[in-house]
Amino acid sequence: GAVVSQHPSRVICKSGTSVKIECRSLDFQATTMFWYRQFPKQSLMLMATSNEGSKATYEQGVEKDKFLINHASLTLSTLTVTSAHPEDSSFYICSAPRRGLASDEQYFGPGTRLTVT
Amino acid sequence: QKEVEQNSGPLSVPEGAIASLNCTYSDRGSQSFFWYRQYSGKSPELIMFIYSNGDKEDGRFTAQLNKASQYVSLLIRDSQPSDSATYLCAVNGYGANQAGTALIFGKGTTLSVSS
Numbered sequence: 052g053a054v055v056s057q058h059p060s061r062v063i064c065k066s067g068t069s070v071k072i073e074c075r076s077l078d079f080q081a082t083t084m085f086w087y088r089q090f091p092k093q094s095l096m097l098m099a100t101s102n103e104g105s106k107a108t109y110e111q112g113v114e115k116d117k118f119l120i121n122h123a124s125l126t127l128s129t130l131t132v133t134s135a136h137p138e139d140s141s142f143y144i145c146s147a148p149r150r151g152l153a154s155d156e157q158y159f160g161p162g163t164r165l166t167v168t
Numbered sequence: 169q170k171e172v173e174q175n176s177g178p179l180s181v182p183e184g185a186i187a188s189l190n191c192t193y194s195d196r197g198s199q200s201f202f203w204y205r206q207y208s209g210k211s212p213e214l215i216m217f218i219y220s221n222g223d224k225e226d227g228r229f230t231a232q233l234n235k236a237s238q239y240v241s242l243l244i245r246d247s248q249p250s251d252s253a254t255y256l257c258a259v260n261g262y263g264a265n266q267a268g269t270a271l272i273f274g275k276g277t278t279l280s281v282s283s
Contacts, residue, residue: 085270094256094273095212144211148269156200157271162211 054078055147057160064135065168072130072163074101074145080125081147085157086118089142101128101145135167170195170261174274183283187244191257191274194238200260201233202271203242205253212256216242247281254278 058073074084082103087095099109099120107120119131132139142164146157171194181187189203200219204212218224218231218240230243240259244251254276261272 083269094275095271097261097270097272100270142209146271156202156214156217157269159211159213164209 055160084128172274177278202258
């Protein structure tokens, strides 16, 4: 069964509004989670690393003030897209490495399809 | 800039044939290599991972790694129409957190298996 969940699976919002996406590890603790973004016909691009108890680290070119990440607990990370614009429309996917496996094996959430109108 | 390169395809094979998917990577320091399958509109699912040079077999899938050539491949034997998907090659990378646990993905190869 799924070990990482995301909510919502699909969201449509108007330009200028903010959208929050949740990523949960279901039966394990994840001190680190990753947020990826995938545009149509493109690969997954790492946006940021979410760290429990500390600030997220962002990849080059990703606006930290636009994509707010909060790792509130050992099983929950949230990504808030602030003042969303149509160019933010994409497939957002989180992942988490699971304890007991190799350090860089990750389980992916089912993804969130964001459409900004 | 660490890169992972794949032919975008589409790669078309008949049912029952062997599908061969290839990937090259730029960072010689990469240690872990992954193949994911992604159906349209869905999240990637892990098929195999490989860490050591040589072959690793799991059912109909065989991953091959050659670190000297910076090359990793995936063979799918007895291909089935249900194998039709995009296959993503991923390599461990160092994101901004420098922890070495992020994955760098190729753009993926689209495989089409005809019945």
